Amino acid sequence: MAEITLNALAHSYADHPSKPEDYAIREMSHVWEQGGAFALLGPSGCGKSTLLNIISGLLKPSNGEVLFDGKRVNELKPEERNIAQVFQFPVVYDTMTVYDNLAFPLRNIGVPEHKVKSKVHEVAEILELSDQLKRKAKGLSADQKQKVSMGRGLVRDDVSAILFDEPLTVIDPQLKWKLRRKLKQIHEQFNITMVYVTHDQLEASTFADKIAVMYNGQIVQFGTPRELFEKPAHTFVGYFIGSPGMNFFEAQLDEQITFGEHVITTSDDMLARLKSMGSKKVTIGIRPEFVHVWDGKNDDAYQVEVDYVEDLGTYKILSFFFNGQLMKARLSEDQQVPSGQIYVSFPEQWTKVYVDEYLVDTDSLTLHSQTKDAQEAHNAN
Numbered sequence: 001m002a003e004i005t006l007n008a009l010a011h012s013y014a015d016h017p018s019k020p021e022d023y024a025i026r027e028m029s030h031v032w033e034q035g036g037a038f039a040l041l042g043p044s045g046c047g048k049s050t051l052l053n054i055i056s057g058l059l060k061p062s063n064g065e066v067l068f069d070g071k072r073v074n075e076l077k078p079e080e081r082n083i084a085q086v087f088q089f090p091v092v093y094d095t096m097t098v099y100d101n102l103a104f105p106l107r108n109i110g111v112p113e114h115k116v117k118s119k120v121h122e123v124a125e126i127l128e129l130s131d132q133l134k135r136k137a138k139g140l141s142a143d144q145k146q147k148v149s150m151g152r153g154l155v156r157d158d159v160s161a162i163l164f165d166e167p168l169t170v171i172d173p174q175l176k177w178k179l180r181r182k183l184k185q186i187h188e189q190f191n192i193t194m195v196y197v198t199h200d201q202l203e204a205s206t207f208a209d210k211i212a213v214m215y216n217g218q219i220v221q222f223g224t225p226r227e228l229f230e231k232p233a234h235t236f237v238g239y240f241i242g243s244p245g246m247n248f249f250e251a252q253l254d255e256q257i258t259f260g261e262h263v264i265t266t267s268d269d270m271l272a273r274l275k276s277m278g279s280k281k282v283t284i285g286i287r288p289e290f291v292h293v294w295d296g297k298n299d300d301a302y303q304v305e306v307d308y309v310e311d312l313g314t315y316k317i318l319s320f321f322f323n324g325q326l327m328k329a330r331l332s333e334d335q336q337v338p339s340g341q342i343y344v345s346f347p348e349q350w351t352k353v354y355v356d357e358y359l360v361d362t363d364s365l366t367l368h369s370q371t372k373d374a375q376e377a378h379n380a381n
């Protein structure tokens with residue numbers, strides 16, 4: 001069992017990196033706590049495999065440290081780190097039997113044969129491979145082979161963490177959920193630190209207690225699936241998690257926050273704080289699930305124009321133009337399907353403010369239908 005700490009880690013494949021884009025991993029510090037089930041989620045090319053290979057020792061980082069339970073392991077070879085890695089494509093010896101494949105890591109370190117036998121049988125039982133032990137690996141299906149790969153990681157008692165690099169890519173969709181459940185079960189049984197790399201949010205949230213979302217070589221948020229959904233710490237998390245992703249619009253920060261003709265009211269303290277951050281790039285985000293669509297006219301809501309409604313079976317996605325920008329709202333199954341001019345509002349609790357793409361904790365940010373003219377008239381009175 002191990003707690004894995006990444007300390008000011010960075011990696012570039014270039015010989016002479018000079019700018020942030022030259023780094024596959026931009027400087028990051030992060031802790032994977034002992035015994036947790038974690039996912040590393042991000043789009044293709046964001047640096048997931050690079051990070052995993054640095055942890056397992058297949059790759060030496062350009063800068064920074066990797067610590068297992070507080071001890072630096074940078075100088076240790078992969079086989080000295082007690083980390084098992086399961087790759088996209090199963091790594092099995094085709095000419096060996098399933099039994100010998102599972103026994104291999106134990107025999108390698110000189111475990112006596114009677115112990116090998118009991119451990120192989122134990123792991124085969126968990127992975128439902130017991131009746132395959134005598135078969136040559138060559139004849140197995142892709143999912144069975146991947147189970148053997150996983151089993152090879154599990155047989156050693158001294159394994160402190162298992163790293164999975166998109167392990168279900170080659171598995172048939174109908175078997176994926178079964179293997180995923182198996183992994184979860186194994187995690188509960190063995191209490192091993194597990195890091196599961198994927199670009200699939202569903203896979204990440206069904207496997208992991210906590211997800212690290214990676215973007216451009218950095219972990220931009222580490223949280224529970226619920227936290228990622230309800231409080232995305234970075235605009236990328238809002239966009240990447242959820243289906244469809246978060247709505248964003250860029251607001252103007254001057255004496256007040258505005259979006260076209262609309263004033264976004266907030267407390268003086270908040271306004272002062274936003275201004276003190278020295279950036280004019282203020283982005284407002286709200287998830288389609290939290291946009292309130294009113295059945296009739298509402299003076300406190302924005303009047304918007306419906307573009308189209310997409311029926312997705314158990315719910316509908318309404319697309320509308322807000323100040324010329326296309327946005328989405330999720331309608332429940334029984335909600336009336338609106339058309340033409342409608343009224344929407346953005347509940348304060350779910351309306352998020354981002355400065356330079358990062359979330360700012362807001363107190364009282366309210367969006368309502370007051371226009372600049374109306375506010376000036378109000379202030380003049």
Ligand SMILES: Nc1ncnc2c1ncn2[C@@H]1O[C@H](COP(=O)(O)OP(=O)(O)OP(=O)(O)O)[C@@H](O)[C@H]1O
Pocket residue numbers: 013024042043044045046047048049050051199
């Ligand atoms: N051996 C290498 N030499 C040079 N550049 C590399 C090498 N391996 C990866 N990269 C680059 O580093 C960046 C991160 O790649 P990495 O494979 O870690 O991302 P990933 O998130 O795992 O992507 P994928 O999901 O497609 O595997 C990418 O820009 C990639 O092109």
